[in-house]
Amino acid sequence: MADRGRIRRLAELAGGLVTVLHRIAARSLDAAATADAHALAAAGRHVLDTMGCVVSGASHPLAQRLLPLMPQTTNSWWDATALAGRWDLATVVEIESTLAHVDEFDPLHGAAAVAPGAVVVPAALSLGAAAGASGEQVARAVIAGYEAVIEAALDFGGPALYSTGWWPTALFGALGSAAASAVILGLDLDATTTALAHAATVLGGLLSADMLGDGHYLLCGRASAHGVWSAKAASAGLTASTSLLDGPARAALGPTPRITAPTSPGPHILSTSIKNWPCARPLHCALAALGELADEGLTLTPGSTVDIALPSAALHFVTNETNPRSPVEAAASAAVTVAGFLAGRAHDPGWYRESVHAGQSDVTVNIHADPRLDALFPAHWGAEVTVHARGDYGRRRVLVAPGDPDRPLSDQALLAKAAALLDTSAAAPSLRQLLHIAAEPNAAAVRAAFTTSVPVS
Structure with a gap:
């Protein structure tokens, strides 16, 4: 050493x-x-x-x-x-x-x-x-x-x-x-x-x-x-x-x-961040901003407009596609992500896989680059969200998303995420073995819990 x-x-x-x-x-x-x-x-x-x-x-x-x-x-x-x-x-x-x-x-x-x-x-x-x-x-x-x-x-x-x-x-x-x-x-x-x-x-x-x-x-x-x-x-x-x-x-x-x-x-x-949502990382701060605005009482309604400002580098792959060709494009679409937020399914990978209809909502979503966010990038993959909803108005800038090192998910939240992905209980021993893998004497035994058979020599 x-x-x-x-x-x-x-x-x-x-x-x-x-x-x-x-x-x-x-x-x-x-x-x-x-x-x-x-x-x-x-x-x-x-x-x-x-x-x-x-x-x-x-x-x-x-x-x-x-x-x-x-x-x-x-x-x-x-x-x-x-x-x-x-x-x-x-x-x-x-x-x-x-x-x-x-x-x-x-x-x-x-x-x-x-x-x-x-x-x-x-x-x-x-x-x-x-x-x-x-x-x-x-x-x-x-x-x-x-x-x-x-x-x-x-x-x-x-x-x-x-x-x-x-x-x-x-x-x-x-x-x-x-x-x-x-x-x-x-x-x-x-x-x-x-x-x-x-x-x-x-x-x-x-x-x-x-x-x-x-x-x-x-x-x-x-x-x-x-x-x-x-x-x-x-x-x-x-x-x-x-x-x-x-x-x-x-x-x-x-x-x-x-x-x-x-x-x-x-x-x-x-x-290194652990993601809280199954979509392109630049959209995470936008989702966090929408959540904070909702907690303050701002409700998205049909006819609302959501403007999302992002670092310009994010626009190399983040789109505003309302009819994505596949789940791959859906996960990079701001329109799909906002629609998922409205449906209460932004955390669900299945939402982005159902891409035929995922981006279709009664809310208009716009994305654009913001030089102020460029100045903070890549230390912060921030977003500023502006919402106009039936005469109501809200704006929120978020620079640190849930799951970032400065805003980490707890072990309990991480176990809950894994349990949802595996369709099992957060208390499942196999999940805790992975979480505490450094204490496990045999990596093969830990891995075998997630395969159809145990590897043999």
Whole structure:
């Protein structure tokens, strides 16, 4: 532990003498090795939340189209969470990471603009279970994975990448999965750096300009599965350039400045949000504002108008589509989200899946960019909502949404969210095992509660 801490400090002191990938690898290993009880507890919260999203995602329409394309094998010994079938481990990770993000309900690091849970947790838990790891090893792997993907995204500008067509989660997700896998496999600093280098060789992931489509979510699964492969490749001795995030990536991604938004002290997992609503993150503060106005007595009625101001970066993917083509577009629609609020179903993933009618309401919704919110972004993904309702008027600006690090969901609220996604009781032992995974001796036993059979060696 002390050696890794010295390695990280030496790497930071050396500055330009080490590559970006080397620095990220050192930081990730150090975060995992030095994680205290607070960080390990945070890892458990993110494992619970992400796996709840995976189970819920198994019933998403995308899953019905995806699974026939994922070849099963009769001699495989691995099941995907909440799905009947047998695949190899890499395919399971790809499936679960895709499903984790498909409802837009998984964790998000706002300043980095990445969804780390989807690309890290399924890889850490599945590989950890296969390797006979303890729950604490999985928790430390999750911390390392979050550190890698978030640090890389911060280094390249986070949401600034939206303007050049890049999606940070797809760009750097494989690095998170690779770092988590490296911890499970017990790789040293040099091998972990090589694992991240392999992960970076296929760097890419464009943000759609017209419709997100299923392809947007498939990128999560591909990134996560490649990260697992990358760690195995490094373990097998395969080499790769460790300077890919220096000259080559800078040339490809453009001169985006590093994000210096304030984050919580300690590992990046502590500054990562857990979502309170299953829709695009920029709309969360808008929903919070509507809730606060409603609590003060302002009632939306037929003919009301709702104006939503957002940071301009949010408008790269948030729309005002009243007739979305699919649940994918529904989750990014302000009209659908406001209609869900009116129907009392904004927390329900099923609302956004019922996208044929979801955006149709008697309320007019407008969205626009606000330079004042731009000045606070990406530290705050805020929103200002103005409501005109039958002569009544209300305006509310919200900068911190429920689930953000400065406004965290309680363990009880998190268990309730997971229970709703899994259609079970918040007191279910399996949920508490995930929440407190660092105290569990056997990761495979914890994971087996959510699969159709127990993996065997």
